[in-house]
Amino acid sequence: MTADVYPQPARPPGPARPPLSRPGRAPLSGRVLAGVAGPLLLGLGGALVAGERAYRFHELAGARWVVSHGLGLRTLLLAAPDAPVLYAGDASGFGRGIALTTGCGSALLIAPLALLAGVLLLFGTRGPARVLLGFVLAAALVLAANLGRLTLIVAMQYRYGDEGFGWTHVLFGSVLMMAAGLIALLFFLLLITRTSTRDAEADAP
Numbered sequence: 001m002t003a004d005v006y007p008q009p010a011r012p013p014g015p016a017r018p019p020l021s022r023p024g025r026a027p028l029s030g031r032v033l034a035g036v037a038g039p040l041l042l043g044l045g046g047a048l049v050a051g052e053r054a055y056r057f058h059e060l061a062g063a064r065w066v067v068s069h070g071l072g073l074r075t076l077l078l079a080a081p082d083a084p085v086l087y088a089g090d091a092s093g094f095g096r097g098i099a100l101t102t103g104c105g106s107a108l109l110i111a112p113l114a115l116l117a118g119v120l121l122l123f124g125t126r127g128p129a130r131v132l133l134g135f136v137l138a139a140a141l142v143l144a145a146n147l148g149r150l151t152l153i154v155a156m157q158y159r160y161g162d163e164g165f166g167w168t169h170v171l172f173g174s175v176l177m178m179a180a181g182l183i184a185l186l187f188f189l190l191l192i193t194r195t196s197t198r199d200a201e202a203d204a205p
Contacts, residue, residue: 034121034128041118041135048111056105057084059143060098063150071155088154095158096165098150106146109181110139113188126192134191138184145180149173 048055057079064075064086076087076094083101087094102108117135120126153173156164 030128033132037128037132038118038121041114041121045111045114045118048107048114052102052105052107055107056100056102059105059107059146060084060086060100060150063100063147063154066147066151067154070151071158073154073158086150086154088158096162098154098157098165100150104146104150106142106177109142109146109177109184113138113142113184116188120192131192134188137191138188141184141187142180145176149176 057077061077061084064077067073067086067088068075071088073088074090074094078085078087078097080099083099085097085099087097089095113135117131120131121128124131149168153165153168156168158164160167
């Protein structure tokens with residue numbers, strides 16, 4: 001006697017599964033933003049290096065505005081052949097001028113940030129808006145730190161002479177700019193890294 005064999009009943013069709021998203025794929029608007037902003041940032045980095053001398057003059061002009069309006073000192077800005085020079089004083093006259101040389105400007109600190117942001121926009125998978133935001137905030141931090149350093153140097157030299165200049169320029173000012181550059185870079189990397197992780201989690205199936 002043999003047992004009858006019956007076919008296994010078919011399972012009822014379940015709900016259709018949505019197609020899996022492609023991780024790391026930015027929307028069209030993000031790709032357009034990256035394609036436009038990436039070359040612009042690369043060009044900005046090159047322009048900062050090539051036009052570093054002109055940048056220093058405008059940077060020192062910004063420090064002059066802060067010294068004049070924030071400290072109430074008389075100022076004079078001269079475009080010397082080697083480096084722009086800022087003089088500050090009172091009604092009795094000007095003191096020693098402050099020359100903004102290549103190593104004392106912020107252009108060569110901001111330029112690598114612009115180049116890094118441009119490369120990430122063109123070849124990376126980070127969110128373009130966050131990369132741009134990170135660059136803007138990091139560059140603003142470096143610029144603000146240098147303007148504050150220059151203002152402090154002028155104020156200390158006006159108050160204490162060459163001794164005040166030496167302390168603020170050689171010691172405090174150098175440490176301030178190294179710290180500002182490091183903090184700006186770490187902040188930039190932290191911002192884009194956290195954003196990249198969130199984007200990957202959002203794209204995961």
